Each structure stands twice: as C-alpha cells, then as structure tokens.
Amino acid sequence: xxxxLLQTFEESLQRCTEVPHFLDLFYAKFLGSSPKVREKxxxxxxARQKQALRASFDTLLAAAKDGDGGPEKHLARLAERxxxxxxxxxxxxxxxxxxxxxxxxxxxxxxxxASVETAWEDVMTVGIRYLxxxxxxxxxx
Ligand code: HEM
Numbered sequence: 001x002x003x004x005l006l007q008t009f010e011e012s013l014q015r016c017t018e019v020p021h022f023l024d025l026f027y028a029k030f031l032g033s034s035p036k037v038r039e040k041x042x043x044x045x046x047a048r049q050k051q052a053l054r055a056s057f058d059t060l061l062a063a064a065k066d067g068d069g070g071p072e073k074h075l076a077r078l079a080e081r082x083x084x085x086x087x088x089x090x091x092x093x094x095x096x097x098x099x100x101x102x103x104x105x106x107x108x109x110x111x112x113x114a115s116v117e118t119a120w121e122d123v124m125t126v127g128i129r130y131l132x133x134x135x136x137x138x139x140x141x
Contacts, residue, residue, distance in 0.1 A: 001064050001122065008119040009064075012109050013057055019108040023050040029100035037096060040087065060127040071130035078127075079134035090135070094128045 016022045027046060031038050041049075056078065063070040082089040098121070105120055106112050 026104040033096040
C-alpha cells in the first residue's frame with residue numbers, strides 16, 4: 001500500500017483520536033445500524049471495547065504496512081475471535097461496520113476529504129477481507 005495513503009490514514013486517525021467522543025459516536029452509529037449488531041454487543045463492557053478498538057486501528061495499520069503476509073501476522077487472533085467458532089460475525093456486518101466508521105470519521109476529522117475517506121477504506125479493507133476470509137477456518141492450533 002502506498003506511503004502517502006498510509007500517512008493520510010495515520011494523520012486522520014490522530015485527529016479523530018483527539019476528539020473525545022470519536023468512539024462513542026462510532027458505536028452509537030454501529031449499534032443503531034441493525035438489531036443484529038445490537039444482539040452481538042448485548043453483554044459488552046464498552047469502556048474495554050473502545051480501548052480494544054482504538055488499539056486495533058494500530059494493528060490494522062501494521063497489517064496494511066506489512067504487505068501480503070501482514071494480515072496473517074497481525075490479525076490471526078482477531079480473526080479467530082470474530083469467526084464462526086466464537087463471535088460468528090458474518091460478512092454483511094462488516095459493511096455496516098465500515099459505513100458507520102466512515103460516517104464517524106467524516107464527522108470527527110476537521111480535514112476530512114475524499115482522499116481521507118479512501119485511506120480509511122483501503123486500510124480497513126485489508127483487515128475486513130482477511131477477517132471474512134477466515135470466518136470458517138479452524139482454530140489454527
Ligand atoms: C475490521 C473490523 C473489526 C475490528 C478491527 C474489530 C475489533 C475488535 C476487537 C479489538 C475486539 C476485542 C477482542 C478481544 O477482546 O479479544 C472485538 C470484539 C468484538 N467485536 Fe469486533 N471488530 C471488527 C468488526 C466487528 C463486526 C463487524 C462486528 C459485528 C457485530 C464485531 C463484533 C464484535 C463483538 C461482539 C466483540 C466482543 C465484544 C465483547 O467482548 O463483548 N466486530 N472487535
């Protein structure tokens with residue numbers, strides 16, 4: 001993935017992270033997008049979940065930076081967690097996840113632009129594709 005795009009993503013992530021309600025806004029949009037999403041998060045501790053999601057943006061960036069082997073290296077555990085044996089997060093829910101995230105970035109990043117949107121979309125898609133491709137795979141043990 002090209003350097004400029006990765007840098008655009010990193011700078012926008014930094015600006016969004018400075019907005020105190022960034023992750024609250026994301027979860028409000030995502031939970032509002034479908035009852036299926038609300039069901040999945042019925043028992044979730046959102047203080048912990050928000051921290052985990054913030055950290056996973058850095059992990060997704062690392063996966064995108066590392067090229068072909070990146071997702072396997074950085075995201076195997078996350079894929080395991082979201083796959084059919086554990087959380088059972090199907091591909092259709094990732095569309096809602098990405099739409100909610102892009103709408104949130106649009107509201108929170110004062111420098112939002114078409115290239116910022118593309119940068120988020122491209123970096124997140126590396127992770128989403130991998131997580132979806134591993135949905136049915138074995139435990140990896
Ligand atoms: C690329 C997209 C996604 C990323 C980066 C991501 C990231 C994470 C992270 C870091 C965790 C915490 C893992 C742990 O505690 O071991 C988590 C948990 C979870 N994720 Fe995702 N997630 C994504 C997509 C989704 C989608 C589309 C759904 C659909 C509803 C979803 C539902 C959940 C649920 C239900 C949990 C467990 C919450 C709990 O512990 O109660 N995730 N996710």
